[in-house]
Amino acid sequence: MAGLFFICTSIYHIVAFGTPHLHSKSQDTHFPSPLKKIQLEILGLSSSQSQSGSFALILGEKGGNRRLPIIIGMFEAQSIAIQIEKISPNRPLTHDLFKSFAEHVHVVILEVVISDLKEGVFYSRIVCSDGATTFDIDARPSDAIAIGLRFGVPIFTVESVLSEAGIILSDLDEAEGDADDDEDEEDDEDTDTDSPRASRAQPEPRDPSGQVSLDELTKMLAQALEKEDYEKAAKIRDELNKRNG
Structure with a gap:
């Protein structure tokens, strides 16, 4: 006002x-x-x-x-x-x-x-x-x-x-494809009862500093946009920009 x-x-x-x-x-x-x-x-x-x-x-x-x-x-x-x-x-x-x-x-x-x-x-x-x-x-x-x-x-x-x-969609499309491939691999591995993934959840990939890796952040950004959670996407985008200098 x-x-x-x-x-x-x-x-x-x-x-x-x-x-x-x-x-x-x-x-x-x-x-x-x-x-x-x-x-x-x-x-x-x-x-x-x-x-x-x-x-x-x-x-x-x-x-x-x-x-x-x-x-x-x-x-x-x-x-x-x-x-x-x-x-x-x-x-x-x-x-x-x-x-x-x-x-x-x-x-x-x-x-x-x-x-x-x-x-x-x-x-x-x-x-x-x-x-x-x-x-x-x-x-x-x-x-x-x-x-x-x-x-x-x-x-x-x-x-x-x-x-x-801004958020670039072309980069996110590639990230979504990678995320889908990872999910398919996880589904295949989960069907094997001898697989360690069937008995325990795997932590998110992290870099040596203990932070979530850039690749994982990019995938998280793609998932947030797919769910139309634009507020979360904006926060992830800011973190990516900060990491990339």
């Missing part, structure tokens, strides 16, 4: 006083130039299994094989889901109110950009225009996407964000 109050206040200042305090394209903009933007599309929305009241919003690289999971709050998830399903609430939600307010002061939304990732927190900008000036407003990705959906504008990110936080 506080974030949307700031956005609405910013639009009011645009109409009343101009845009000196915002990131105008004619001034020093937030985005580097030239900016390589990557378009995203919404692939799914699922409830968090470890954080009550949270949801995982899954964004996919349009025309690519990378996925970007973002954890969002329940209110924002509801607002996004309502817009995706084209449901009209009895009374306007906060993001609907923002759209009505922007339209009345003749401000349009051009695009939404997930522009940065710092210490696990995503940052985004809502790129707007009042007809004379193009400017961008700081917003949480969940609010920015909920608003962007109502204006029917594209969602973008930048390569640095997607390369750091």
